[in-house]
Amino acid sequence: MSFLHLLFKRRVAKASALGLLLVGGGIAATPFAGAVSTPQTVVRYFVYAHGLHVMTINSAYRLSSNQYSVAAQSKTGGLLQLFMKTNINIRAQGHFYNSGMPEPESYESAGWSRGKNRHLSIAYKQDMPDVQAMEPVETDREQILPDERKGAVDNVAILMALLHKVQEGQGCGNGAVKVFDGVRLSTLQVQTEGVQPLPDGASKDWGEDGLRCSFVAQQIKGFKLSSADRKARKPQQGRVWFENIPQIGMVATRVEVDSPKMGHIMVELEGKPQQQP
Numbered sequence: 001m002s003f004l005h006l007l008f009k010r011r012v013a014k015a016s017a018l019g020l021l022l023v024g025g026g027i028a029a030t031p032f033a034g035a036v037s038t039p040q041t042v043v044r045y046f047v048y049a050h051g052l053h054v055m056t057i058n059s060a061y062r063l064s065s066n067q068y069s070v071a072a073q074s075k076t077g078g079l080l081q082l083f084m085k086t087n088i089n090i091r092a093q094g095h096f097y098n099s100g101m102p103e104p105e106s107y108e109s110a111g112w113s114r115g116k117n118r119h120l121s122i123a124y125k126q127d128m129p130d131v132q133a134m135e136p137v138e139t140d141r142e143q144i145l146p147d148e149r150k151g152a153v154d155n156v157a158i159l160m161a162l163l164h165k166v167q168e169g170q171g172c173g174n175g176a177v178k179v180f181d182g183v184r185l186s187t188l189q190v191q192t193e194g195v196q197p198l199p200d201g202a203s204k205d206w207g208e209d210g211l212r213c214s215f216v217a218q219q220i221k222g223f224k225l226s227s228a229d230r231k232a233r234k235p236q237q238g239r240v241w242f243e244n245i246p247q248i249g250m251v252a253t254r255v256e257v258d259s260p261k262m263g264h265i266m267v268e269l270e271g272k273p274q275q276q277p
Contacts, residue, residue, distance in 0.1 A: 029062040030069040030093055038062045041248065042274045046077065048266045053078030055086070057267075060276075061160065063167070068102075068160040069093040087111045092156040094124070100165050100173065102157035104129070120182045127151045129180045144185050144221050152180035158188060159252070162213065166242045166250045172213030184222035190215045198241060202254055203268060210241035210253060217257075234260040248273050 029040045040060045047055035059072035075087045088111035094104035107122040121133040129152055153161075158179060165173045171192035179186045193212040198204065218235040238257035242250045255267040 027058055027060045027071045027073055029060045029071045030091070032062060032064065032067055032069065037277065038064045039275045039277060041251070042276055043251065044270045045267050046270045047074075048268070050263055056270075063160060063164060065096075065168075067093070067095045068157075068164070070156050070160065072156075086113045088113055088118075090156065092154060094157055094160075096161065096164060100161060100168070100170065101177070102153050102161040103127075104153050104157040107154040107156060122154065122180075122182060124153075129154070131182055134182060138183050140225050141183050141222050142225060144180070144183075148221060149178070149180045149185055152178035152185060154181065155179060162190065162240075163242070163250065163252065166211060171211070172240075179217070184219050186217055186219045188215060188217045193239075196241075198254070199256070202241070205272070206243040206245050206253060210243045211250070213240050213242070214238070215240070231260045236260070245273060248275060 027042070032038055040062045042058075042060045045057040045059070046053055047057065054077060055074055056077035057072060057074045059070065061068065061070040070090070070092045072090045073088070074090070076085055088109055090107075090109045092104065092107040094102055094106075097103055104122075104124045106124065108120065110119045111117070116136060119133055119135040121131070122129050123132050124130070127150060128146065129149055158177065162172055165171065171194075172190050174191050176187055176189045179188050191214050193214050195209050196212045197208060198210050215238050216235050217238065219232055223232060236257055236259045238255065240252055240256075241254045243253045245251050245253075251269065251273055253269040255265075257265040259265060
């Protein structure tokens with residue numbers, strides 16, 4: 001299906017996952033039960049690969065001192081939507097431990113991606129992610145044992161914990177965590193780099209500086225049995241900037257990832273966030 005299809009067939013799916021490390025119309029985060037209503041923050045991100053707009057992410061999240069909920073939609077954007085279609089809806093919610101680490105309750109994604117309707121549902125019990133549903137089932141990957149995924153969280157939980165720390169004035173934190181997306185197990189190490197000037201070409205709508213965090217993600221299990229691709233095993237280095245937007249607070253405004261397999265991926269906030277009931 002042309003050069004664009006060959007270039008982005010897999011990358012779009014992975015770029016959407018990178019964008020949802022972040023965390024629109026018709027999207028609403030689940031209100032917190034038994035608590036004073038926390039307003040939801042509505043944001044939109046554009047995902048760029050090799051300088052081309054390939055994905056749009058609309059997200060709404062509620063974040064309090066001890067819990068979070070997120071609803072998001074990622075779909076192909078720019079010229080790429082003329083050649084292929086991706087439209088995924090994601091919902092996730094959970095709590096925070098006193099340490100600030102996330103304690104996910106549920107994660108669910110559903111929609112069209114890579115030429116098929118897909119559905120993934122993960123429930124968490126005693127720090128154990130349990131895949132409740134997966135359609136279609138991926139049978140060509142190495143098995144991830146329960147002990148190996150014990151304590152792992154999803155990508156949305158990671159971002160909300162990071163945003164939670166930033167909003168509490170604790171920087172990005174420093175440490176490592178396991179991430180499980182239903183078929184792959186990875187490690188993610190995060191480090192606070194401090195307030196730094198925004199990179200050249202970044203939006204200056206909010207200011208000239210931002211709190212920068214660096215991270216290194218590396219898949220350690222769940223590789224395809226039929227693939228000898230060593231690039232998937234290499235670490236992916238990235239950076240995320242948070243800025244204090246008036247009347248909104250700290251928000252992730254830019255993410256960059258240097259991937260050995262996908263090249264340079266950039267995710268940027270598009271327009272001012274909104275707060276709604």
